[in-house]
Amino acid sequence: MAGSMRRALLFACVCLLVNSARAEDPYRFFDWDVTYGEISPLGVSQQGILINGQFPGPMVECQTNDNLIINVHNSLPDPFLLSWNGLQQRKDSWQDGLSGTNCPIPPGQNFTYRMQAKDQIGSFFYFPSLAFHKAAGGFGAIRIHSRPLIPVPFPSPDDEFTVLIGDWYTTSHKALQDLLDSGKELPSPDGVLINGKRGSNGSDFNVEQGKTYRLRISNVGLQNTLNFLIQGHSMTLVEVEGTHTVQNSYTSLDVHTGQSLSVLFTADRPARDYRIVVSTRFTNTTLRSTAVIRYAGSSGPAFEPLSAGPSDVDFSLSQARSIRTNLTASGPRPNPQGSYHYGSINVTRTIRLASSAVWSAGGGRLRYAVNGVSFAEADTPLKLADYFNISGVFRLGGIPDAPPPEGEEAVRSETAVMNSDHRSFVEVVLENGEDGVQIWHLDGHSVFVVGMDVGTWSEQSRDGYNLVDAVSRCTVQVYPRGWTAVLVALDNVGMWNMRSEVWARRYLGQQFYLRVYTPTRSSRDELPIPDNAVLCGRVATAADGSRSLPVSRRDR
Template identity: 30%
Template sequence: MATSTMRVAAGVLLVVSALATLARAEDPYLFFEWKVTYGTRSLLGVPQKVILINGEFPGPRINCSSNNNIVVNVFNQLDHPLLFTWNGMQHRKNSWMDGMPGTQCPIAPNTNFTYKWQPKDQIGSFFYFPVNGPLHVIPNVITAEFRTFIEIVFENPEKSIDSLHLDGYAFFGVGMGPGTWSPEMRKTYNLLDTVSRHTIQVYPRSWTAIMLTFDNAGMWSVRSNVWERYYLGEQFYISVISPARSLRDEYNMPDNALRCGKVVGLPLPPSYAPAR
């Protein structure tokens, strides 16, 4: 199926509002059932094949409060594998629900999978979208120790703008400029009042620098939001490992985690829970 003729239910707002609540044992649960199918919609007056969620395009809006438990049971009624990723959601301690090929096996046709996650201490409007078609994992993975403070410099030698996204985190864009980055550029960084964000632009033949603390254990995708670049492999993963191996820092792999490739038939990783 040619990607140029397919439109997906992307760009849908996920609205998170902070509401005052009474003390309780557990935050409220919101349950959703999504049936993902093909359909035809006229976009700009031209009928096109699209991906629908419960017959809707764009897909349904999720209205929730910060820290709600979101449970989405996805039924894949397409003819190819499917994942959902949730741009901007940090998935604290829970990269298992990030919905990228490096952290989750795809939902096979005519099967279902249940996502469970929290917009933990987050407020704002976000969007989700399906990752569909033949899914391949880019094997480029770097490791970082939990709570390490790091600087990342992106350089764009091309003639067109790039947009880079980091799952699992908010970071600070501290600087950008033309040409090639050098250590001298640190003198120009904004270290006082820069804005926290999860996506940042890199202008043509320019560089952009970001800083963050890796305080969210798990496997996280860094990728271009420009689909042509992403398709050609502009993506890598950061494996953030906590030496403590504790539920304080990362949840266990869920029992309903999908298995694919070489891990089919293997047991779950050892639990972080103390032995009884």
């Protein structure tokens, strides 16, 4: 009897182990080699960054909760990092791929990113984050599909296409970086790319009459808002950076730098060739690129004239306000997106962020600042310095919660970090006192875009907030001489980059790191430092081989 009991218990344990193994989320493996190579997207030969010989780079395609193992070989002569625009890395800012979180991959070496698309769906992209590498390529699309049993609020499309759009320079990325380092501003871009090509060299998208297609669009450029339209067709917006949206129909859509979205369109016109038109917005000179939507059996180009996108801020602002969350649709989980009642949560803190452009005294170098602080890169990743309790790398609390009083124009350069408690619920008001559109991105989180307008924000502006179905996304625009208000649950412990997506502004200081902090160290809140973490700067000598051992934290 005792033997039978032991065998029964053993069998039960084996079953539990097998079921546990079966329940583990799938793994997807990628092996990438990053090199320089000759490209000519605008007809001028230049040096670009290729991944496995491709420009743009390979697509990361996965499903909710998949584990992503991406081994990156750096065959460049420069240090290199990849970051993941919108892939939130729940509980794991160790994988964020920015200078504040990771040591660079040295030339000739590799690093393996280990991430999980935890409770996430949607359209995103990756990009190189160091120096001015982003101007040379190295970017690619990320698709995160819903799990099969989770309902999606639209019929499965007949096919999906990735559409990476962005402004482009024929000047090398190193020459552009030198311009900024010498105190000069970047000139206007030379063109606009669609999937790495322009104009008559653009991509063809083959369709069949009567079928419906999904376009996953990401603006991977350096600075320009781009308007996207399909000649003679309307588009239905269905997803924005992981949120299923109210399915409004649009003839064109503004896609700001760093933003991603998905649209459906039906090939319901006569069988001809129609153009995708991508054009710059809010610029003195409009740059335009086209690609072809080619119907099966096409009889030639469509006769309709190519229309230009709208040019006024009011149109773009109204369109942005019309993008709202589909409350009844499921997200990555089966519960409706509207079941999270963000509008009824008490705000614990209000942060106002205003950027400014100043010329530094003496050297005459242009710098950008947030609340009077221009971010200075450190010699050690801030995440590592925080973990190993190394003082002097950054100043906690160096970013104030509000801009300095009017008239105080002094800007200091500092490696400043904003502190915040885990699970706080914060109102952030982004203020733009300049004449161009500004775009902000927060890593590791999505924010509810509850309000935006031109003019000056005041506490009375809250009366017009959308506290019911505001869209949740990670990249938001602020219109000229205007403001945008967002609400964010800081539920992801780590060191997260808050930055301008106008890349010259970020490079010259319009960024900082937000430390979402908990005094306890638990894998329930944050994953431990990975065993393959590269150590550099002050940590390389201070850690003394003990990088996997937890150390005490203390506030600075």
